[in-house]
Amino acid sequence: MSSNEFSLSPEQIAQFERDGYIGPFDLYDPAEMEQHLRALRPKLISTKKSIYSDEKQASAISNYDRHFDIDFLASHVTRPEIVDRVSSLLGPDTLCWRSEFLAKYPGDEGTDWHQAEDFSSLTDEHTPQIQWPADSDRRGTITVWTAFTEASVETGALQFIPGTHKEMNYDETKGLSYDPDVINNLEKQGTNRGFFGYDYRQLQKDPNWAPDESKAISAVMKQGQFIIFWSTLMHASHPNTSQDQARLGYSVRYLPTAARVYPGLTELNEFGSTVSLARYGAVLTSGEDTFHHNTFVQQTVNGYEFPVREIRRSA
Template sequence: MKLTEEQIGFYLENGYLTGLPPVFTGDKLTELQQGYKRITGLLQEDENPSDIMQWHRTSRWLYDVAVEPQLLDYVESLLGPNFYLWGSEFIVKAPHSPKIVPWHQDAYYWPLSPHHTVTVWIALWDVDEENGAMQVIPKSHKAGIIKHRLAGDDSVLSFELEQGRFSTEDAVTLSIPAGGCSLHDDAIVHGSTGNGSDRWRVGYILRYSATEVRCDLERNPAFLSYLVRGVDEFRHNPQGVVPVEPFGRPPFSKRIRQTSE
């Protein structure tokens, strides 16, 4: 189920897309939620679910979620026939958490060139304004990379956009039902508020780039790409090996979060 011409046009114009039919329903949604509980059971005492970053490299279950055919059909509609997976993480907000994700652009953090990356945001349970859904500034991806500054203490990120470069009155909240997803461009301005509800907000976030996108390995020497559709005619980046173990954690310790949503 690839995107329609109308949906592709909306994404290119606004930098995001939501309102898609849920990808995971029925037994597949149950398996997704149960798998999350199992993978979080591998965390150490000083870790939390948001420390599960790049575990698609060691967990076949997480990798298989990332290569769900319907997700790849959506991404192919935007990136073309040749693209790779390179990033995954869980972004989790506990009930009544005051932590915010400040307004930012993902591309500001990533040493990737050219900018041609799609992020897929999968909701494991319902995500809405009450529990801190992501907000975006439509069409802001057209402005290029905007200057950032150091973020405040209530932020989960190191940097945030300078004020006055956009209007928060234009923000759109991306509510997503359990098992559904949204898509957004790597340069769109986005962020989220704290979770004011009694519910958890759990998202599995996946990053895909077209094969012409090269990572600056001097800035990110641990970068690995996993070709998930088509052919890699450029071979700019190191190739990852698909994991075998169903649920496995990486050998490295938890990482400092640099980017979110």
């Protein structure tokens, strides 16, 4: 049991185990978040310093891992308010292996219902992107999704089906075919939803099954709040039906250092685009790494050092 300032209580941990998510929690107040966002926008548009600047064409990968070149994001992924809570769930030794921006502009489709165990459906040979130790019965990754803008039902709030994180409805080895023409073009159970150029229904174990949306909750969030969930939880988002309000989510993924990141992979191939992982490394967010099977990056391209949180253990 960890006893840091922002550790989860035993009740909160039990709630997370039951529901597959917990939050939202306050991190930035809305005015502060808005200021950070204003400073961030021009930096996001230029991908010159991104570790994937070798990318041939702009794709969803252009939004990946900007914590390596934007110091505000480096500070965000290591924030004690986040890391203490993640460590309560994963143990004292944790890493951040990916961050990504998920934007919904007015008129954009919602994100399809999905669950992800090892993220292999997106890669070419359906190679797992993450791997837990063989003796672990855990799967998936912890995602911390922060509302950089307000996330309301109208602008594209996340949706969860509580308690669905223990059984997969999708088989990631089936693989997905990328087709940018389906973006904003598919209707599912009466709602405009897609998966950034993929149709996640292709992975369904049972083609005739459909998610029970009557059990879904909407995670409405104020600007600057974050929520924590298992990637294996059934999750989606509402379409953005607002007139003029963008919804920007920043998703950060965490694992214990015992897990392997991109095992055997030298390239990342997703969303119709391929990038080299030569400059990639995980970020140690708390404790220590005694496994030495992952490569770590200690500082951003600007020289900002990622702080490593120490997790106190209570007796």
